[in-house]
Amino acid sequence: LTDTRVWDDAKFREAFLPRQSPTRIVHRYWPAPVTVLGRQPHAVVARCRDGMIDTITLLFLDSGTHFGYVPKSQAQQTEAENSQAFQALFAQVSTGVRSETERLASGPAQSLSLGREPMLSQAVSLFRCGNVIARLHSIEEQLVKVVLFRDEATARNWFDPEELERKGSDRAKTYARAVINQPNGDTLLDDIPVLPQGDRAYCGVSSLAMAMQSLGLSLDTEDYAAAAGIRYGSTRGSHIRETYEAAASEAGFRLSRATRYDHDKVIASIDAGLPVLVWRRWTQERDYLHSMFLRKLAKDPESRLPEPDATDRASWPDKDAYNHSSVITGYNTERREVIFSESWSEMVRNRRMRPEEMEGTAYYTFLLRL
Structure with missing residues (x-):
């Protein structure tokens, strides 16, 4: 996954599902369990643009995926009964994923604050792994994921800053x-x-x-x-x-x-x-x-x-x-x-x-x- 030549291989791309979509941007999913960075992620998602893989997301922990749909009437009870165990799971996953990503990286992490809007701001870490950039997201009791990019400039923003400068x-x-x-x-x-x-x-x-x-x-x-x-x-x-x-x-x-x-x-x-x-x-x-x-x-x-x-x-x-x-x-x-x-x-x-x-x-x- 840290070599974009693999991304560009047709057999690798075609392993993700669905194979066909009418849109220029499509999210395709690896169809079977797989071990990456020492653990099985919830999902491995290839974001494709014009038929080529743009990014690959390794979703290791997501609160919604972990708990499934919980009605509002059961929300307090679900949190009370599971918060301690889920916090421990988050700590284990986030620490393990960071450690494995650091092991693959060719240098130290760069800390970055993503987003202009406070509500969407995330503190992330960038790593150079092979010829890709790995962006590590870790939000307590919520989310652990690694997104792989072809270039660092794209990894540094939610939205193209040059686009915001256009008339x-x-x-x-x-x-x-x-x-x-x-x-x-x-x-x-x-x-x-x-x-x-x-x-x-x-x-x-x-x-x-x-x-x-x-x-x-x-x-x-x-x-x-x-x-x-x-x-x-x-x-x-x-x-x-x-x-x-x-x-x-x-x-x-x-x-x-x-x-x-x-x-x-x-x-x-x-x-x-x-x-x-x-x-x-x-x-x-x-x-x-x-x-x-x-x-x-x-x-x-x-x-x-x-x-x-x-x-x-x-x-x-x-x-x-x-x-x-x-x-x-x-x-x-x-x-x-x-x-x-x-x-x-x-x-x-x-x-x-x-x-x-x-x-x-x-x-x-x-x-x-x-």
Whole structure:
């Protein structure tokens, strides 16, 4: 892993899954348990850009992965019963990973503070290992990971500092060029990477990472979870909305939050090349309908969603439903559809919903602007 010639070997790249993705940026996962730096990580993730491996992340410890999804009602008990053991585990993993990384390094570590925004700031260590740079992240009771980079300049920032110096109008043109107008009438941002949340209370931060990585901000789901304070598997007492604001600011955007879904504003955002984050109410039954329609549409392009009449509205999630976060990636005016993706897998990319249903079930809409 410390030799980029291995990264560039086609057989090595193809071992990561999924092998196919429509996006320029895609996260691929090593499919089997493996020992790295003396222990088995939760995950080994290759972040690929234009088909080539850009970075490799070794996720050794993540609170959400360790505990899985914990309902808010069980959060206090989970922390009380597990805090001592988890603190000991964190100390063991962080010490062991640092020791093994130091052993591989050709010189002493460089200490670095990542991030301009206080909420996203992390104290990390950089090591030269072979011909790659290893960046060690260690956040107490939360996260231990090593990210491998091809060059030191990229490892030193969450976001390209030169991009922040560009004129807003020039940046706007770059983002607008990402908009695709399909023959079927879809207006689409089809370059949003899917970052699976897994069995973790991470839909809010996974969808944030998906949207912001498409715009050049390199934080991963686990970084946002740590910033938001999603501890011991629960969002209880977390600060996810504030993390959204910090992420936008880190990348030089402003963020507005509305309690009412405005389809015209969403269209304007997509036309500008900027994905929209939406928090909405969710039920398994309605989710099944969206999944089935996506399959039906693949077989019959003339298929249409149900009209949003009284019968259809009766099955929409209400205020007692689960809360969920999605990324709006496009729209189709003629078909009257909002196009959105989930933080689950490639199987739930570019699903469809009537604007009326999105308006009726969304309780927060987050819009970016330069």
